[in-house]
Structures are given as structure tokens and as C-alpha cells.
Amino acid sequence: MNYLSVENVAKSYGERILFSDISFGINKDQKIAFIAKNGTGKTSLLNIITGLDSPDSGKVISRNGIRISYLAQEPDLNNNLTVEETIFASDNNILKTIQQYESALENPEDEEAYQKAFEQMEIKNAWDFETQYKLILSQLKLDDLHQRVSSLSGGQKKRLALATILLNSPDLLILDEPTNHLDLEMIEWLEQYFAKENITLFMVTHDRYFLERVCNEIIELENGQIYQYKGSYSYYLEKKEARIQAEQASVEKAKNLYSKELEWMRRQPKARTTKSKSRIDDFFIIKEKAHKRRQEHKVQLEINMERLGSKIVEFHNVSLSFGDKPILNKFDYTFKKGERIGIIGKNGTGKSTFLNVLTLKVKPDGGKVVIGETVKFGYYTQSGIQSKEGQKVIEVIKEFGEFIPLTKGRQISAAQLLERFLFDRKKQYDYVEKLSGGELKRLYLCTVLIQNPNFLILDEPTNDLDIVTLNVLESFLLDFPGCLIVVSHDRYFMDKIVDHLFVFRGEAEIEDFPGNYSDFRSYENSVVTEKETKPSTETNKKTWKKDQNNALSYEEQKEYKRLERAIVKLEDEKKEIESVFANQALTGEQVDEYSIKLQKIINEIDEKTASWFELSMKMDS
Known part of the structure; x- marks a missing residue:
């Protein structure tokens, strides 16, 4: 089902042309990322799609009755309202029912108002929505509902705008850099929410993990042309590279043909036959293709770093x-x-x-x-x-x-x-x-x-x-x-x-x-799992603090943490290989290959566990 179509849209500011004659559609359940270089009009296009701006030519057609919500980079909120008032100020009827019910709870002596509000909650089946409403507010850390918007930080305002939009349950959600001003915990929650919800998305974002895990289609604007890729970000990278190579091969082929046709053109007499005129027309098409160049300009970073001494x-x-x-x-x-x-x-x-x-x-x-x-x-x-x-x-x-x-x-x-x-x-x-x-x-x-x-x-x-x-x-x-x-x-x-x-x-x-962010998340998740499954052997958090009374030196503490992380990673690799033996039919060569890998991992686990145990004993002494 088509929700929205962009047809031959163009936009320019004075002599500066952002884009011209671009067309694409957004269908139900698609999660689309729009990719383009800075200054090529990504935000301008979003404003045109949402009706905040108008194109110089072309049109945007949306399906009758669909609800579209837009999360801009800088949310437009009323500073005079509280967090709760901002949320309830939307057009969502169920939210208004919840607001009336919560108001009735604050005035228990008015039994008639409470009964009426309760009945409306039943009629509109608002109980599940209330649970979702409170869950979203909790996940987005909007705990103080009476705080004024004017006193919120940039990140809090972004989360409030996001909560309001999610609670309105739009058919189509348009997002401009949704992860800006959000901390990592919020980004990961939002990523998981979008990945599992049946929601139609069209977004501009630079967050490549977000792109990979949420989007199922990429639309790229490059050199004034639209390219569409039905797949994740990694699929897009692969197919884009293949497209560029194919374009280059096509240009090279056109150059060779152009050289031959140019020689033919020079030999031709002034009198032309119908056949030669057709070939002349083709010559100019070949010429245009042969002289086509990719506008592949990239930032060039080069500096003369000052000498750095031993004391930093x-x-x-x-x-x-x-x-x-x-x-x-x-x-x-x-x-x-x-x-x-x-x-x-x-x-x-x-x-x-x-x-x-x-x-x-x-x-x-x-x-x-x-x-x-x-x-x-x-x-x-x-x-x-x-x-x-x-x-x-x-x-x-x-x-x-x-x-x-x-x-x-x-x-x-x-x-x-x-x-x-x-x-x-x-x-x-x-x-x-x-x-x-x-x-x-x-x-x-x-x-x-x-x-x-x-x-x-x-x-x-x-x-x-x-x-x-x-x-x-x-x-x-x-x-x-x-x-x-x-x-x-x-x-x-x-x-x-x-x-x-x-x-x-x-x-x-x-x-x-001692590691990058993915290593850290892997370690944190393993600790949580261990706490849930083995509460008696809960990891002592003090070993992860910089403890002044610790018997380990600073370098030994770093090594201790590095070993702990490495052991967790190796255990995961061991489980993966064991599952291959259990679930797949392997050839003799594959059995040998996986057996060697498994033994190598087991040896590494034993070696690192021994080193970890030595440091652990020293730390406890």
C-alpha cells in the first residue's frame, strides 16, 4: 500500500540547485533511510514531504486519511507547557481519555467523574495504551511530568518530542537525525523499538549501526539522481560499489566506441544518407556518455601536527x-x-x-x-x-x-x-x-x-x-x-x-x-546474564573500579579486565562452533577444520583463565 509519493520534485535557493526532478515512493511497513551529502538538501526534502516547505516544481501526494508525524532535528515545543501538558496536547483521543482518568484519580471525592472516566477507559480499551504510555515515558527517562519545557536540556526536549510522536502512533513517521542529542542507552532502546514495531519510517540519519539494524531500504541522492537499494546499510554499500564499477566499465566502453565513431565522423562526406544521419545522432549520445564523470569529491584532511613530548x-x-x-x-x-x-x-x-x-x-x-x-x-x-x-x-x-x-x-x-x-x-x-x-x-x-x-x-x-x-x-x-x-x-x-x-x-x-564500545556492550550483557542465572557468583563490581587499596598495579588492573573480556568472547566463539557440530551436516574436511578451530579456542581459554586466576589471587591477597 502506497502511503506517499514524491513526483518530479525540485528545490533551489537562488542559483544554488539542491535537487531537481526527483521521484520515489514510501509504502506501508517500509523503513527507509535517505542518504545524501551535506548541503544537498536532505532537511529541505523532509520539510517538503511534511508540508513545512513547498517545492519549486513537482508535487508530493499522500494517501487520504494517513497520519504523518515529523521529528525535526530541533523539536518545536511550547516552552510554557510542562512535560505532561505537552504530551496531552496532541490530537490523540486515547491520550485525552487517560488524562481525564488520571485527573479523576487526583480527586477521589468526585465519584461521578471517576466513574465516567473509568467507563471511557473501558469503552476505548485505553488500559493497554496507558501501560505503553508509561513504559515509553519510563524508557525515555521522562520521570518528572511537571517539569517545564523551558528548563529541559536539548536531549530531554528531543526525548519529549519523540515520546509525543510515538504515543500518537502515526501511520508514517519521518525523522531527521533522530539519534542526535540522545545518549547511547536511549539510542539502543529506540533502535530496538523501531526494529520490532510494525511502523513505516522515512529517516535521515548518519548513525550507521542504526541504519543497519532498523532500515530495510536505502534511498540515495547522488549527483542529482535517485538510487534505491532494497536491503540494509551493508547491502547498500555492497551494491553501491558494484554500481560504481558498472558505471565506470560502461564509460570506458563508451570511450572506446566514441574513438571509433569520431574517426568515422571525420571521414564522412558532406552529403548524408538517412542511415548516416541516424548514426550521427547516436554519435552525440555516445559522446555524452563517454565524457560522463563521477563527481566523487571527498574531504582531504592533512595537518602538520606539532611535536609531542614525553610529558603529556x-x-x-x-x-x-x-x-x-x-x-x-x-x-x-x-x-x-x-x-x-x-x-x-x-x-x-x-x-x-x-x-x-x-x-x-x-x-x-x-x-x-x-x-x-x-x-x-x-x-x-x-x-x-x-x-x-x-x-x-x-x-x-x-x-x-x-x-x-x-x-x-x-x-x-x-x-x-x-x-x-x-x-x-x-x-x-x-x-x-x-x-x-x-x-x-x-x-x-x-x-x-x-x-x-x-x-x-x-x-x-x-x-x-x-x-x-x-x-x-x-x-x-x-x-x-x-x-x-x-x-x-x-x-x-x-x-x-x-x-x-x-x-x-x-x-x-x-x-x-580496555576495548571499544561493542566489546563493552558484550561484556555488560554477559555480566547481566551471569547475574540473572548465577546470583551467588555475581561479579564483584569493585573489581571494575579504580580502587586505591587494590593489590594490583594499574597495568595489572587493565590486564585483568582485558582477560575477563577476552574469555567471555572466546566462550561465545566456542559455543558457536559447538552449535555447528550439533546442527549441521559437515563433510570430513569441515569436521577437521572446525575441530582445529575449537581446540585452538579451548587452549586460549585455558591460557587466559590461568592468567586471570593468578591476577585474581593476587588481588584477593
């Missing part, structure tokens, strides 16, 4: 509180060369505050932070670029100099540097306030990197960046020789970039986990 950053018994809320408590840590740390934790646990203490923007209550003489921070903050009113893109870069130093003593002009960040000469003279969200982030990233930092701090760098830019940034960071700290809710990004994690638990509890 040291935390000595650092403590910090805001009122009664502790952020750091006698925190000790010495950063080493080449460290790549990811920081995760719920919103409000002090992640950004920690970065401000690290960069001396916030003074601790106790202890001290020592910065090495050679350290040069590059700090990419959530607040983004701070430009002056009426400032043009190139003027932002020229504040750092007309020429920018690169590696090996080279330098380039400000204009050339901007071209490497995909700002063409015309775009460089646009006003900064005219840039899209992704373009602003790309420009900000440019201003951070051209200062040649050797200690790079990235606080939510992936928000609003397109997937192409993210891939380039990841490749750059993998080769970055300095220290790196990343705070991000992008799990794919974290998995690819970091070596270990600082896990902010709240109440000044910070754990150093």
Missing part, C-alpha cells in the same frame, strides 16, 4: 563537584603517547565537564592537572563554530592566516584548504549563517585541524556530518599520531577509532574499560 597530561587526585553532585573524586590518570580514548556515559554524568577540566577551562575543587609543555589541544566542542555576524566562509579561515602549513614543509592558501573541505570557490563567499548544519560542522572541523593540534578532543563530532565525511574523518583519525579523546553516541565511529573507554557511571565513578 597528568591528573593528580582531581576532585570536582557542582553543589551536591560529584563529578570527579580523587581522579588519577597519566596520558600516554598515541592514546585513543572514548568517553561514554549517560547525559549529565560529567563527560563534557571532564573535558573542560582537562583543557583547564574549569578549575577543579582539589588536586591538580599538569599539562606538558609541548601539548597543543584541538578542542571540537558541541557548541560549534562561533562566527561573527555577516562573516563569509573564507573570512573564518583567513583569521588563522592567508597560508596554512601542511606536512613536509608545504603550505596552501586558505581558499585551497577550503576546497579540500568541499567548499568550492563560490561557496567560500557564502555567509556562514547560510550554511547547512553539516556544512557548519565541516567548517568547524577545518578550523580545529588547521591549528595543528597534537592532542585532539572531539565532543560529539559526528552530529550532522554526512556518511562520506564521516568515513574520511575516521581514516584521518586512524592515522593521527597524537593523543585522541572522543565523546560520541555514534557506536560505529567509536568502534573504529578508540582503543579503550572511560565509562562515566555517575556519582564520580569512572571506569577504564
